[in-house]
Amino acid sequence: MIKDSPYYNKFFKEPWSYVTGAVILAILNVALFAASGSPWGVTSVFIYWGAWILQALGGHPETWAFFQGEAGKTLANGFLAHAGSFRNIGIIVGALLATLLASEFKIKKIKSGRQAIAAILGGLLMGYGARISFGCNIGALFSGIASMSLHGWIYLVFIFFGAWVGSKLLVKFFI
Amino acid sequence: MSVSKTSKKKKKKVNQIPIGIALLILVIIIGYSIKDLGPKHPMSWMFGILFGYTLRSSRFCFTASLRDPVLTGGTSLTKAVIITIAIATIGFAGIQYGAFLRGEEIPGNINPAGIHIAIGAFMFGIGMVIAGGCASGTLMRVGEGFLMQVLALVFFVIGSLWGVKHIEFWESHFFSKGKALFLPDALGWFPALVLQFGLLFALYILADWFGNKSN
Amino acid sequence: MGKEVKLDCLGEACPVPLIKTQKKIKDLDVGDTLIVEVDHSCAIKNVPEWARKEGYNCEIEEIDDGEWEIYIEKTK
Numbered sequence: 001m002i003k004d005s006p007y008y009n010k011f012f013k014e015p016w017s018y019v020t021g022a023v024i025l026a027i028l029n030v031a032l033f034a035a036s037g038s039p040w041g042v043t044s045v046f047i048y049w050g051a052w053i054l055q056a057l058g059g060h061p062e063t064w065a066f067f068q069g070e071a072g073k074t075l076a077n078g079f080l081a082h083a084g085s086f087r088n089i090g091i092i093v094g095a096l097l098a099t100l101l102a103s104e105f106k107i108k109k110i111k112s113g114r115q116a117i118a119a120i121l122g123g124l125l126m127g128y129g130a131r132i133s134f135g136c137n138i139g140a141l142f143s144g145i146a147s148m149s150l151h152g153w154i155y156l157v158f159i160f161f162g163a164w165v166g167s168k169l170l171v172k173f174f175i
Numbered sequence: 176m177s178v179s180k181t182s183k184k185k186k187k188k189v190n191q192i193p194i195g196i197a198l199l200i201l202v203i204i205i206g207y208s209i210k211d212l213g214p215k216h217p218m219s220w221m222f223g224i225l226f227g228y229t230l231r232s233s234r235f236c237f238t239a240s241l242r243d244p245v246l247t248g249g250t251s252l253t254k255a256v257i258i259t260i261a262i263a264t265i266g267f268a269g270i271q272y273g274a275f276l277r278g279e280e281i282p283g284n285i286n287p288a289g290i291h292i293a294i295g296a297f298m299f300g301i302g303m304v305i306a307g308g309c310a311s312g313t314l315m316r317v318g319e320g321f322l323m324q325v326l327a328l329v330f331f332v333i334g335s336l337w338g339v340k341h342i343e344f345w346e347s348h349f350f351s352k353g354k355a356l357f358l359p360d361a362l363g364w365f366p367a368l369v370l371q372f373g374l375l376f377a378l379y380i381l382a383d384w385f386g387n388k389s390n
Numbered sequence: 391m392g393k394e395v396k397l398d399c400l401g402e403a404c405p406v407p408l409i410k411t412q413k414k415i416k417d418l419d420v421g422d423t424l425i426v427e428v429d430h431s432c433a434i435k436n437v438p439e440w441a442r443k444e445g446y447n448c449e450i451e452e453i454d455d456g457e458w459e460i461y462i463e464k465t466k
Contacts, residue, residue: 022255036219047339050332065346086216090221091315097195097228098318100195110401120327120330128338129298130334132295132349137312149288151287154293158292161297162298163245165297169304251439
């Protein structure tokens, strides 16, 4: 029985150490940078997802200033031509794969109204914030600092303040 | 261990491993069949899968690395994030130095620094803590079956679109006035690397000290 | 033998299970066991990590796919 094998438990069941994760993620980011010419980022893909959905709903994001030029071409080429979308979906599927191989998948419903509000507010703040600061914890913090860019270090200082304030709000309103 | 367990009736477990193996086969088939969509597609897909698998297996969470020192006093993820940045810096610097030697433009995520970074990072910091995950963390938790993060992802996408709608304002008032500063350009390669690793090392020591102290 | 207290954290996202655990354990007496029910896979890493750092005995049992009980014995 595969579930009783100590190797199965070690590799699929027990969480890997944080340091193992750190080393693998760093190697993957460097490999991606070497292979594609730019480091790992996550959030810019979401712009296109939003724009394609908006188009499907009858909106015209292609007239916006942002989509003149290079971004407009990506938009016009559509979802299937967008390699970055496949990477982000890959993150979801990769996590699902790890969860299933550990036999730990469970749909977790939204428990309360306050959880829904937290998700909505948090999502909006992250989406908007990522646009004006060139990325998220991956694009701006991880890849930005590793690129030795000043903006990455500034990002670190202020996301820490943000996390601080967020923690206070969480404890006060969302628990 | 002396923890006593009043053993309760265990619920019936479903073996999900066969589903996982079927998904693995599907992942390979998809990776192979999307090569016709574009030359970069199979590689992007593969990297996504590997990132997602690693994030989930190690429970790696950038949000927790920044939140836990404040909230719970834990710093083990903070230290792990510092380690991952430090290792990536070595590889990134090699790639960038190669471009520098060939006289090419320096590659990497080098963007204008300025107040917009402070504002955006601050907003992002609040958002990720209350939503229970940042961008990579949200995607990973969608894969784990969290409907809360599915909702967060929907509004993440809406927020991105909202930001893009206002991008002209930020571009003209902030991005254009900010300066994209590559540290080796400003300081020279050797001092920049010393500063970079010096800061990361100092942060690691600080995190380690704080993690032990708050016990 | 102390009493056993259950703490329902099913459906809670990080870091709520850990914060609730930290709060709850303060109300317990030495010798009591706190049973934290969680279905957040990160919690089975950060809750035991915190508990062991505090010096408490801690064990995890998987009770269903993606559902665990974390046993924390307040030893001091």
